Amino acid sequence: MNKPLRRVAVFCGLLVLALLIRVNYVQFVQADQLQNDPHNRRVAINQYAQPRGNIIVGDKAITGHTETNGSDFKYKRTYTDGPMWAPVTGHASQAYGTTMLEGVEDKFLTGNDDRLFFNRTIDLLTGKQRQGGNVVTTLNAKAQKAAFDGLGNKKGAVVALDPRTGAILAMASTPSYDPSGIAGYSGTDEKNWIALDKKNDPDDPSLNRALRQTYPPGSTFKLVTAAAALESGKVTDVNAKTTSPDPYVLPGTSVPLKNEGSIKCKDATLRDALRQSCNTVFGKLGADIGLQGMVDEAEKFGFNKEQLVPVRADASNFDTKMSPDQVAQSSIGQFDTAATPLQMAMVASAIANNGVLMKPYEVAKLVAPNLSTISQTDPTELSKPLSPENAQKLQSMMETVVNDGTGKNAKIPGVKVGGKTGTAQHGVNNDKAPYAWFVSYAMTDQGSPVAVAVVVEDGAANRDDISGGGLAAPIAKSVMQAVLDK
Amino acid sequence: MSASNTTTITSIGAPNRRNTELALLVFAVAIPVFAYANVGLAKNGSVPAGLLGYGVGLGLLATVTHLLVRKFAPYADPLMLPIATLLNGLGLVLIWRLDQEPSLGAAMAPKQLMWSTFGVVLFVLVLVFVKDHRILQRYTYISMVLALFLLVLPVFFPPVYGARIWVTLPGIGSLQPGEFAKIIITVFFAGYLMVKRDALALASRRVMGLYLPRGRDLGPILVIWAVSLLILVFETDLGTSLLFFGLFVVMLYVATERTSWIVFGLLLSSAGAVAVASSEPHVKTRVQDWLHPLALENGAVTETAQARYAFGSGGLFGSGLGQGYSRLIHGIAPKSDYILATVGEELGLAGLMAVLLLYGLLIERGIRTALAARDPFGKLLAIGLSGGFALQVFVVAGGVTGLIPLTGMTMPFMAQGGSSVIANWALVAILLRISDTARRPAPSPAPSPDAEATQVVRNQ
Incomplete structure (x- = not known):
């Protein structure tokens, strides 16, 4: 019987x-995946x-923690001025995961x-x-407050950048x-979580409009x-007359493109x-430049690409396949053109920084619990959309727009400010309240310390009152003032 | 004197290895005591109050069993008792550790300690009263009746967790008669096959290249097997039916030395598995769980997934005793079926492999006993018991780690459950008895009268 026994x-x-191999597979090969499974x-x-x-702004922490009892979780996150900083911090929730900086870092x-x-x-x-490490942000508490207070109970978003470095100074939603x-x-x-759900609150308060919402940029896209x-x-001389009919019939169609009100635009400089x-x-300039030229320039400014700041910002859109009439419409910020507030702030900052677009970022450095710096973000150049002369x-x-225009x-007072307004229509037959845009920068002797983009979408306001210059420009002004300390 | 001893099996005066056993037992007691202290320090920051009592109690049990083995089975295998003690001791610590989690309900370690003591008592009784394992051969057919009775018994009691495998006795608790039936039916198979093995092996017809035995030889045993299997399917206890089937095939193969039994068995078992898996909803869900272990069920994480997370989170070296979260597998499961998940998480891959190797070593010693046994009944009984033990370990450990679909069975010695621990102590006792008989040196031959007569007379 010994042969079968053996x-x-x-x-x-x-x-x-087989058991030993299996446990090696589960506890060694699969271990990482199982350890980090979101359901674990x-x-x-x-x-x-x-x-x-x-998470630190300036030298003050905007987050904290408290001890909790009676659950699996020992410490709970707390926030100072939570609503104001929410687009920056996001949330770290024991039950509902992490978002924004809390998630990325x-x-x-x-x-x-x-x-x-x-x-x-x-x-x-x-x-x-x-202990956990600290995240030191580039944000400016005063600018953030100016942005948040300026938006008040209106719906909208503000992004302010330092054009010289790309550092994000304010991000409100x-x-x-x-x-x-x-x-x-x-x-x-x-x-609270259920109340925040978009189904229960159509205003979607947990949406970070500054990074994750794209709007038709309207006239600000004319930059x-x-x-x-x-x-x-x-165009080589900005003061020379152009050849532009008014109204301009969109190429290949019989649809006339008109101007707002009774402004004199025929052959305007x-x-x-x-x-x-x-x-x-x-519109005519866009059509003359052509699809490829417009797409190239828009993409140099950052369109059609997600930005990681390091929190992900949605890609802004400028279509890459269009007919000439659509190019003309897109060139005045209509048709499918859409931009995040961050994107428009990048446009203003590249112009203010003499044509050099810096990569936007909001984390200045990561600091270990013992206060040694673990990593530091160095400003990096993203692209050069313009030559310094242009x-x-x-x-x-x-600057003319701000001094004599919209x-x-x-x-x-005492500061050179350049800007551009925008009033973007949207909805079927443009029946919805338009979005008010304003992008601007302030210039000092040491270059430009701040560029801002403001968007206000306010369904409740009187339709006629909504204009970039009226609703959005004062917010941009107070943010710039906060950064300039004036 | 040595010149007259010509047997090659053993030589007189071969070491009986009792001191080896004693040395190993010291470790088998010390390791759980340290583990116990470790849990206390990790959970409450202090050495648990019951440490001395536990240590002395475990030590006392080990000492008593060791002394009785010295007295009643002096040549028994030296490894089995220490391994069983170590596994049982670790199991107690793990159950006590899980008792520290309020979410897992009432404490179970004290009761388990009581059952373990009963197990050791049964172990001693078997060693003392079964002087020779061949006595069991006399009870072949009584075993058959008793095993069937034990298997049928739970049908008359209400089902627990969807399986009718428990017998609830008011005031005492629940018992799983199947655990005892496992041993008793092995005795029957061994006794029956020993008598019929020649008939089964030789009086066969060749059909399609396979040797099939005559119906009258095979009939009775096939009937018993089918009946036990049917009962188990009705009781929806698949683990045990798999175990019985495997046991049956292995013993038949060893008895007849015919490979055709393996083929025959595999065919039967795969047919049975497919039939049951496609008809029983209970089994269907188990198979689905196995195929998609991490899938959510109504938005909630399943027990299967929780166990898998526990293993994965343990990594190579584990979180340390008392510092894991295997309580996330809710209810009673972490202390019984899923006890290995706690081992995996808190002792890591290293600890889990060590535990599995301990089981492997115990199985190996059992099979070695079968090889060494001199009588066919002893061989069959030993291989049946250790083969069944191996299958049980494989089915449970394979189930919780996701190698095969999960079936409700308990990890011998470690898992919470009275019947299992008592039955397995009895199993070890029988194996020790067989090994004692096998390793006992042959009686010295009677002094040869011729040798006396031809003494050399020295000259002065």
């Missing part, structure tokens, strides 16, 4: 071997097992990042509780929400068209066309 022995050995509650438990690192904030390995080891050896209200795991948190005209050589926001002049031509045109509301 075979059974081998068989039993194989059974045990340990992920959330570990996230909140130690005080989370802070989650590993660092919880202390799980590989770059904090040394600190973790030291803490382990000295028996100290593990209204209506906003308080992330403190959904940070925990309780019934109240659940109630891009003007840049394309200068770069392509279609580029400077005058921008000052008065002539649709006819820029950028200065465009700057002087934008942007008078943004004037700051």
